[in-house]
Amino acid sequence: MISKSGQPSSEPPPCSTAIDLSLSHAPAMAIRMDFADYEAEGIQHQHRQGQLILALHGAVTCRAENGVWIVPPDCGFWIPGGVPHSNRVTSNARLTYLFVEPGAAMLPAECCTLSISPMLREMILRVAELSENDARDAHVDRLMRVMLDELALMRRGGLELPISDHPKIASIAAALLADPSDRRTLGQWAEHVAVSERSLKRLMIQETGLSFGRWRRQLHLVIALRELAGGATVQQVAGDLGYESPTAFIVMFKKALGTTPSRYFADRALSAEQA
Incomplete structure (x- = not known):
């Protein structure tokens, strides 16, 4: 409840030892x-x-x-x-x-x-x-x-990317988080982590609750929201995520969140300016 001004500072943000x-x-x-x-x-x-x-x-x-x-x-x-x-x-x-x-x-x-x-x-x-x-x-x-x-x-949201600690799933997650434009198929990833495609498909659902395709779309959504909020353009984000065109990226975004990227952030701009 104790207020701290939101002014810029060279001091690090509060950590667990600073809050009492x-x-x-x-x-x-x-x-x-x-x-x-x-x-x-x-x-x-x-x-x-x-x-x-x-x-x-x-x-x-x-x-x-x-x-x-x-x-x-x-x-x-x-x-x-x-x-x-x-x-x-x-x-x-x-x-x-x-x-x-x-x-x-x-x-x-x-x-x-x-x-x-x-x-x-x-x-x-x-x-x-x-x-x-x-x-x-x-x-x-x-x-x-x-x-x-x-x-x-308050209602729970769905902006989560589940990541398993299973070595094979964690390896794929780390690679795609580092390079989200990587478009390798499930079969190619299965070969990469030395399991059959069927086994990897089953393991992905077991460990994350999502199919590989849905998991990768969720990863793209999480990264896109972060980068767009940080000031990147739709064209830049679409390219970084490996989409063939900005339109293809917008279709994915609208399917996931029910609106386009520009509308999504425009709807939040007014309240953010007032904060």
């Missing part, structure tokens, strides 16, 4: 961060509290448990307390971290993305503006209780 809610006597605290001067890739760390990462501008990619999540503008990523994770942010990212004391709200026991309503976003931003002395105010206490109740009601 016991000093605020509050069930939650929020911190606004501007990442223009920070490293793009953070080290793996964990927090005693649960953490919601709310993207106001730009995007952040989070690695936690057996998955990779993208947090585009006006979405949130929930990380339960004690879960090791690392974040990669775009250089234009402006984020708000909301730390929640264990047991303060009925929140998921596993990592997930959450849709954040405009009202909840404004409540979180209001909490981030408060001072340490405000933590003991009865009005602020009521505000935080309503905020946490609203957070518990």
Whole structure:
């Protein structure tokens, strides 16, 4: 709940050793961060509290448990307390971290993305503006209780890329994350990891819950959202992902999210400008 200004700084973002809610006597605290001067890739760390990462501008990619999540503008990523994770942010990212004391709200026991309503976003931003002395105010206490109740009601999103720790699946995932334009077929990947195509097909579904084709499309979506939020053009992203044309990429994007890339980010631009 203790506010920290979102001004650029050469100091590193808060880590698990820098956050101590016991000093605020509050069930939650929020911190606004501007990442223009920070490293793009953070080290793996964990927090005693649960953490919601709310993207106001730009995007952040989070690695936690057996998955990779993208947090585009006006979405949130929930990380339960004690879960090791690392974040990669775009250089234009402006984020708000909301730390929640264990047991303060009925929140998921596993990592997930959450849709954040405009009202909840404004409540979180209001909490981030408060001072340490405000933590003991009865009005602020009521505000935080309503905020946490609203957070518990938010719908889960689907911007997750499941990644297995099985050596063969992990090898393929690492290669495609490094070069998402790689268009090798399932059969070619099976030969690469020395298994039959049928075995790899079965293993992929068993380990990720997705077919290879659906998994690769999800990977492309996660990377596309991050890069587009970071300022890349549709043409650049389509080329980087190995699509034959921007149109082919837009078709994939619209099929996955129900809208075009330009409309997707335009719909979020107004609220991001107000943050």
